[in-house]
Amino acid sequence: MLETKELILNMGPQHPSTHGVLRLVLKLEGETIVGTDVVIGYLHRGSEKIAENIPYFEFVPYTDRLDYTAALSSNLGYVMAVEKLSNIRPPERAEYIRVILTEFQRIAAHLVWLGTHAMDLGAMTVFLYCFRERETILDFFEMITGARLTINFFRIGGVPADLPPQFFARAWEFLETFPDRIKEYEALLTRNKIWLKRTKGVAVISAEDAIDLGLTGPSLRGSGVSFDIRRAEPYSVYDRFQFDIPIGEKGDVFDRYMVRVEEMRQSIRIIRQGLEQIPEGDLMTRVPRKLKPPAGAEVYVRIEAPKGELGFYIVSDGGEKPYRLKIRGPSFVNLQSLPLMVQGGLVADVVAAIGSIDVVLGEVDR
Amino acid sequence: MPTVVVEIIVVLVKIAVVFGAVALVVAYLTYLERKVIGHMQHRMGPMRVGWHGLLQPIADGLKLFTKEDIIPSQADRWVFFLAPVVSLVPAFIAYAVIPFDRNFYITHLNIGVLYILAVSSLGVYGIVMAGWASNSKYAILGSFRSAAQMFSYEIFLGFSLIGPLMIAGSLDLVKIVDAQSKVWFIVYQPVAFLLFLVAATAETNRVPFDLPEAETELVAGFHTEYSGMKFAFFFMAEYANMVIVGAMASVLFLGGWSGPVLPGVIWFFLKVMAFIFLFIWLRATLPRLRYDQLMYMGWKVMFPIAILNIVGTGLVIYLL
Amino acid sequence: MEPFFFFLFAAGAVISALLVISRRNIMHCALFLVLTFFFVAAIFVLLNAEFLAAVQVLVYAGAIMVLFTFVIFLVHIPRTEKIRRTFGQKNLALALGVFLGLEVAYIVYGAISAPASPAAAPVVQGGNTESFGVALFTRFLFPFEIVSVLLLAAMIGAIVLAKKEIDR
Numbered sequence: 001m002l003e004t005k006e007l008i009l010n011m012g013p014q015h016p017s018t019h020g021v022l023r024l025v026l027k028l029e030g031e032t033i034v035g036t037d038v039v040i041g042y043l044h045r046g047s048e049k050i051a052e053n054i055p056y057f058e059f060v061p062y063t064d065r066l067d068y069t070a071a072l073s074s075n076l077g078y079v080m081a082v083e084k085l086s087n088i089r090p091p092e093r094a095e096y097i098r099v100i101l102t103e104f105q106r107i108a109a110h111l112v113w114l115g116t117h118a119m120d121l122g123a124m125t126v127f128l129y130c131f132r133e134r135e136t137i138l139d140f141f142e143m144i145t146g147a148r149l150t151i152n153f154f155r156i157g158g159v160p161a162d163l164p165p166q167f168f169a170r171a172w173e174f175l176e177t178f179p180d181r182i183k184e185y186e187a188l189l190t191r192n193k194i195w196l197k198r199t200k201g202v203a204v205i206s207a208e209d210a211i212d213l214g215l216t217g218p219s220l221r222g223s224g225v226s227f228d229i230r231r232a233e234p235y236s237v238y239d240r241f242q243f244d245i246p247i248g249e250k251g252d253v254f255d256r257y258m259v260r261v262e263e264m265r266q267s268i269r270i271i272r273q274g275l276e277q278i279p280e281g282d283l284m285t286r287v288p289r290k291l292k293p294p295a296g297a298e299v300y301v302r303i304e305a306p307k308g309e310l311g312f313y314i315v316s317d318g319g320e321k322p323y324r325l326k327i328r329g330p331s332f333v334n335l336q337s338l339p340l341m342v343q344g345g346l347v348a349d350v351v352a353a354i355g356s357i358d359v360v361l362g363e364v365d366r
Numbered sequence: 367m368p369t370v371v372v373e374i375i376v377v378l379v380k381i382a383v384v385f386g387a388v389a390l391v392v393a394y395l396t397y398l399e400r401k402v403i404g405h406m407q408h409r410m411g412p413m414r415v416g417w418h419g420l421l422q423p424i425a426d427g428l429k430l431f432t433k434e435d436i437i438p439s440q441a442d443r444w445v446f447f448l449a450p451v452v453s454l455v456p457a458f459i460a461y462a463v464i465p466f467d468r469n470f471y472i473t474h475l476n477i478g479v480l481y482i483l484a485v486s487s488l489g490v491y492g493i494v495m496a497g498w499a500s501n502s503k504y505a506i507l508g509s510f511r512s513a514a515q516m517f518s519y520e521i522f523l524g525f526s527l528i529g530p531l532m533i534a535g536s537l538d539l540v541k542i543v544d545a546q547s548k549v550w551f552i553v554y555q556p557v558a559f560l561l562f563l564v565a566a567t568a569e570t571n572r573v574p575f576d577l578p579e580a581e582t583e584l585v586a587g588f589h590t591e592y593s594g595m596k597f598a599f600f601f602m603a604e605y606a607n608m609v610i611v612g613a614m615a616s617v618l619f620l621g622g623w624s625g626p627v628l629p630g631v632i633w634f635f636l637k638v639m640a641f642i643f644l645f646i647w648l649r650a651t652l653p654r655l656r657y658d659q660l661m662y663m664g665w666k667v668m669f670p671i672a673i674l675n676i677v678g679t680g681l682v683i684y685l686l
Numbered sequence: 687m688e689p690f691f692f693f694l695f696a697a698g699a700v701i702s703a704l705l706v707i708s709r710r711n712i713m714h715c716a717l718f719l720v721l722t723f724f725f726v727a728a729i730f731v732l733l734n735a736e737f738l739a740a741v742q743v744l745v746y747a748g749a750i751m752v753l754f755t756f757v758i759f760l761v762h763i764p765r766t767e768k769i770r771r772t773f774g775q776k777n778l779a780l781a782l783g784v785f786l787g788l789e790v791a792y793i794v795y796g797a798i799s800a801p802a803s804p805a806a807a808p809v810v811q812g813g814n815t816e817s818f819g820v821a822l823f824t825r826f827l828f829p830f831e832i833v834s835v836l837l838l839a840a841m842i843g844a845i846v847l848a849k850k851e852i853d854r
Contacts, residue, residue: 031657122573122654128407194574194653348577348656445713477815480740487748491720494755498713510759517752537815 006034009347013042019116019354020361024338031346036339040332043365051325056082056291057156059325064150066310066329067363070109072102072141073305075154080235081301081312082156086293093281094158095237100274101144101153103267107178108137109306110260114185117257117355121198126188133181136174143167156291158284171275175268182264190258199253203341203353206251213340214333217308218259219357223251229304241273253356260358290320307331307358329363380472384461392605393423399646406650433594438500446499450592450599453492456485457606464613465540467623467630478539479531482614483524486569490516492603496592511657512571518664519568519575525672526561529679530554530618543622552619557675559619561668563644566611568660570604573649577657612641692732699725716755723747737815 012023021042027035047066051059063078064071076098083090090098115130138148144163145153153159189195205215207223220227228245230238246262248255295318302311308330317323334357341353397412397419404411412419437446463478465471475481490513497509531537533554534545545551552559568575592600616622616637623630655663702722709715723746730739822830 118653122576123652124403125407125650128409132408188651189653192653194655197659198653198656346656346658442711442713445717475736477736477740480737480744480815484740484744484748487744490748490752491717491755494752495713495717498755498759506759510756513752513756517749520748 011350013039019359020364022335022354022359022361022364024350026342026347026350028347033342033345033347033350036342036350038335038338040335040361040364043361045366047366048325048327051322053321055320056293056322059322060154060156061150061152064152065362066327066366067109067305067307067331067360068149069112069360070105070306071149071151072105072153073109073303074310075152076102076236077301077303077305077310077312079154079156080303081299081314082291082293084301085297085299085314085316086156086287086291088157088285088287090158090285091282092237092279093162094283096274096278097159097163097283098154099236099238099241100163100271100278101141103270103274104137104140106267106306107264108134110264111137113260113306113355113358114257117352117358118185118189120351120355121195123188123192123195126185129181129184129188133178140167140171140174143170155284157287158282160284162283168275171271175272175275178268179265182261186261190261196254198348198352199257199356201250202253202349203345203356204250204252205337205341209340210251210337213337215308215337217304217306217330217334217358218263219256219308219334219337221246222248222256222259222356224249229302229309233302235301235303238270240277241270243269253352256356256358292316292318292320294318302328305330307360307363308334310363327363327366329366331357331359331361331363332366335359335364377472381462384466384472385458388458388461388606388609389602391609392602393427395605395608395642396426396601397423398642399649402643402646403650406647427598430594430598435595436593442499445495447596449492449495449499450596450603451492452495453489453603454599454606456488456492457603457610460485460610461613463539464610465543465617465622466634468540470631471540474538474540476536476538479527479537479542479614479618482610483520483527486607486610487517487520489603489607490520492600496600500592511577515575515577515657515660516569516571518661519565522561522664522668522672523565523569525669525676526558526565527614527618528672528676529558532676532679532683539617539622543617543624546621547624550619550621555619555675555679557671558679559615561672561675562615562619564668566615567645567648568664570607570611570645572604572608572645574652574655575660577654577660608642608645609638612638612645615641688732692729695725695728695732699729712758713755716751716758719754720747720751723751735814737818 007028009026009028010023011026013021015022023039023042025037025039026033027037045065047062050062060075060078063074066074082088111130111134115127115134118124118126118130141151142148144161144167145151147153153161205213205219205223207225210220210223210225215223216227224247226245226247229235230243231245243266244262246259246266248259293314293316295316298313298315300311300313302309304310309328310330311328313324313326313328314322315324338353338357341357342350345353400422401411401419412422415421415425437443460482462472463475463481465474493509493512493516497506497513500506530542530551533551534542536542536545567573613634616634620637622637623634625633625636699722702718702725705718706715706722709718723742727739727742727747730736730742
């Protein structure tokens with residue numbers, strides 16, 4: 001009888017759908033996957049080490065480049081960590097501006113995810129539609145911060161600039177029209193038989209396995225675990241907003257897709273409330289020129305980034321530069337679940353799985 | 367001049383005209399696809415080369431022509447060289463029997479439909495040879511799957527045609543068009559038409575059945591190792607196949623060249639273009655089926671429906 | 687004109703067939719076999735059996751040989767393998783070859799020296815697809831059904847064998 005040999009297939013690091021420089025070594029039997037080795041490190045830039053050599057203020061641009069699709073989220077996590085370390089409270093208006101911009105960033109990051117995920121599975125048009133909306137959001141960012149992608153806007157102690165007057169009208173217009181756009185994307189995908197076939201029951205991960213592996217963010221919520229840091233440990237001014245936490249049921253690609261689409265809708269709700277409630281006030285508290293947090297202080301601050309739990313652990317030795325800065329990148333931990341998800345599946349499912357975990361190699365490799 | 371020589375010259379001229387027209391249509395089909403998909407995606411497609419990008423296919427052709435011809439060192443030279451040819455030639459010789467108008471065809475075979483099916487079944491060899499000759503894992507996997515997909519769906523294509531053939535009572539394409547002089551077969555055989563549409567999409571490796579060529583999933587499948595003119599041949603073969611399938615659809619279901627006012631050739635062209643527009647629209651809209659789902663759908667869904675269609679048609683013909 | 691084309695196709699078929707058994711690269715052998723079938727189909731056309739020619743290309747060259755090439759893919763025979771061993775059957779092969787050669791010579795001689803008989807008239811004016819179909823479903827119905835059952839048995843056998851592999 002003919003024996004089916006084990007075939008080793010190498011995907012990446014240069015591959016159109018591994019979303020960055022990710023390398024997967026797949027062990028196949030026929031077309032079924034029996035083992036996966038995830039090889040990372042191709043984008044390692046030594047961010048954590050660099051942090052030890054520069055003052056706290058100067059590290060903010062480096063956080064942009066972690067999850068480069070959601071720069072403001074990473075900014076937020078870092079400045080909040082340093083603020084907690086040094087007992088600095090930013091003014092209310094600054095907090096509101098931060099939340100509004102971070103939620104816009106969440107939508108922008110999810111649009112990149114949706115566009116690329118759909119395109120990987122063949123639905124090219126969704127990609128262009130998503131990027132059309134993302135352009136509007138990037139225009140907002142440019143209007144307010146001066147940058148589109150690597151934004152570097154939040155500062156330790158607040159924000160450096162206010163929302164310009166022309167922002168509000170355009171933002172309200174966007175909030176009115178965006179839900180219809182989401183309907184457009186869903187019209188092309190959610191009830192499309194082919195999309196359902198490619199995503200339902202594919203790359204399933206159970207809630208227990210997800211929790212065991214440290215999975216966080218929409219990938220965890222897709223498996224039915226209702227854990228969102230904005231609700232569980234509210235930070236900034238999130239406790240003043242009403243929003244739902246969408247969860248899935250089975251933990252397959254489709255559930256993770258639905259969770260993120262719903263999250264975009266919830267972000268719209270938060271932004272609306274933010275724009276309505278935003279108070280007048282200062283933008284920055286007074287922060288010493290040379291910021292020296294107390295020696296021996298250590299802090300771990302985590303936020304709900306678009307990809308999951310983004311954590312910053314900082315140890316201070318009393319100097320201007322951190323003694324140790326550790327970044328818990330959500331994609332790094334989420335990627336661990338990939339081998340379990342694709343075990344027993346087909347090669348074509350690997351593409352769907354990577355897309356559904358929404359990995360960004362900047363966070364994985366730092 | 368002896369009549370044989372005149373006949374030969376006439377046939378040669380017809381061949382030249384059809385060949386030229388097909389080559390031009392195939393080249394501009396690439397342009398049409400990019401424009402149509404572009405507009406469906408909220409952008410404009412090629413705009414720079416020539417007015418609104420009309421000279422784009424020529425620029426592309428020149429580019430591919432002047433590209434370096436890379437042959438992998440471990441490749442089987444002869445097979446590598448012949449694979450694109452074997453892909454392209456069947457696509458072109460199928461045009462020999464297509465009637466563009468009542469009296470405008472290269473040749474009149476009484477087994478027209480069978481000839482086209484036979485010739486398209488040879489196109490599979492181009493893919494098989496390409497995969498084999500490239501001697502690379504990706505290419506072999508891709509060509510394997512593409513070949514299996516193509517000839518499975520060829521079977522369904524054939525089966526979906528049996529319905530109209532039963533009604534027309536002949537394999538001769540001209541007679542089939544004549545049999546539709548009152549009602550087009552799409553009215554009598556809507557199920558067969560749908561089956562034909564799906565089978566044709568799979569036959570020509572178009573979305574949602576284009577997994578073997580999906581760049582995002584397996585780099586480029588069976589034509590990974592090809593560059594330059596050879597790659598262009600595969601590309602052209604795919605589009606030429608699309609036009610053939612569109613021509614078959616219009617002859618077998620949409621009444622061929624029949625239509626009021628305008629000359630038959632124009633109607634034929636319009637119907638083929640409508641079909642191709644449908645293909646392009648599908649490409650812009652739908653995601654891609656996984657390979658096992660594609661085969662499942664073919665053998666477990668389409669095949670029974672095709673057989674039921676044949677049985678049903680037979681019953682109706684018997685009873686009427 | 688006809689004899690010229692006949693000899694052309696016949697020579698093509700014979701040469702391709704010889705190349706099938708003499709190539710070292712197994713994929714080349716398979717492809718030359720396809721070419722052989724193609725030439726045979728051309729000869730069918732010369733005999734006015736167009737339906738048969740089309741079916742020959744469609745089924746034999748277009749489907750069965752593709753399956754052959756699939757097997758070649760799966761088994762992955764190294765290309766430079768030279769098969770020189772004759773398994774101790776050289777003498778038997780030689781004897782059989784001579785015997786068959788004599789048979790062929792006998793038949794050809796008989797055909798050349800016999801009086802020329804009129805070429806078989808085309809069976810039905812309407813085209814041989816119809817005549818083929820009619821004959822198949824009336825005179826040859828029984829063999830047709832037997833062949834169908836045989837094919838069904840072969841399919842079931844193949845599925846059972848493959849299923850065992852999958853279950854394992």
